[in-house]
Amino acid sequence: MTSHDPDLVERFSESLKAKNRQPATVESYCRDAQDFLRFLEKSHLSLDKVEPETLLWFRDHLRDAGGERENSVRRKVIGVRQFFRFLADERTILSSPFDMMPIPERDDSLDEGLSESRFQALIDQVSEPGIKNRRDRAILYLLAYEGLKASEIIDIQWRDLIESKRIQTLSVPGLKSRTIQLQEATSQALNEYAATFQAWLRHQSPEARERYPWMFVAFKGKELPLVLPRMTRHGLKFMLHELGEKLGLKHLHTETLRHHAMCYQLAIGRGPEDVMHHLGLRRLGNIGKHLAQYRNQP
Known part of the structure; x- marks a missing residue:
């Protein structure tokens, strides 16, 4: 070899x-x-x-x-x-053999999409108490209702969640940083996860508590004995794969849920510019097909 x-x-x-x-x-x-x-x-x-x-x-x-x-x-x-x-x-090879090769065209066709009933079936899988279920439920809502990207999910810290009497907002980190108002279902899922997480954290040493500024922790081991300070992109991908497999959704990934979020935001009456801000998009073309699909619905 x-x-x-x-x-x-x-x-x-x-x-x-x-x-x-x-x-x-x-x-x-x-x-x-x-x-x-x-x-x-x-x-x-x-x-x-x-x-x-x-x-x-x-x-x-x-x-x-x-x-x-x-x-x-x-x-x-x-x-x-x-x-x-x-x-x-770096002169490991004389020249790249691929520079003149065309890059495959991007497939901009929409997926079949994820219906609201199928999304709720995903939520039902993580409805039981427990820190992992509460975490997964909160992540699903942030992806499918608020349209956050994978990199934004793993970078969120607890300090980014802004509480108020009437609404809950989130300061989304990253290159397309923005502050968004959360849907009630998202807020409830985050509050339930926060309560479960804080209860777990109180049993840790003061030194250990400082290691958990990020919102979404990771788990390791068959019985999840280890709680690691920060979720990874691979961990998020595996979480969605695992949940999707149980429902026969072979290609459940963050973009599928982000597409759902675009349609959801339009369905609750948000205009294109508001949706673009909420999801951190810069061009109308990014939601153009979703907008056309939503308008053509009976």
């Missing part, structure tokens, strides 16, 4: 960070690079033997073996292209 320099991906990561790429982008591109290197090893190919067609084989492998969605395949292809540009820049 062909082996590769084990430090390649680490150097790629450092290069991306030096260019001020977002942490989520660094993580994603490095994961794509690792996947491609594993593909090369299974194919008994070295880096200097890679040709443009190799990326096409990798693309087909993702579609056939992994069942990847088209936009996911597109993103991985972009990640691999960036990796090979890095390899050429």
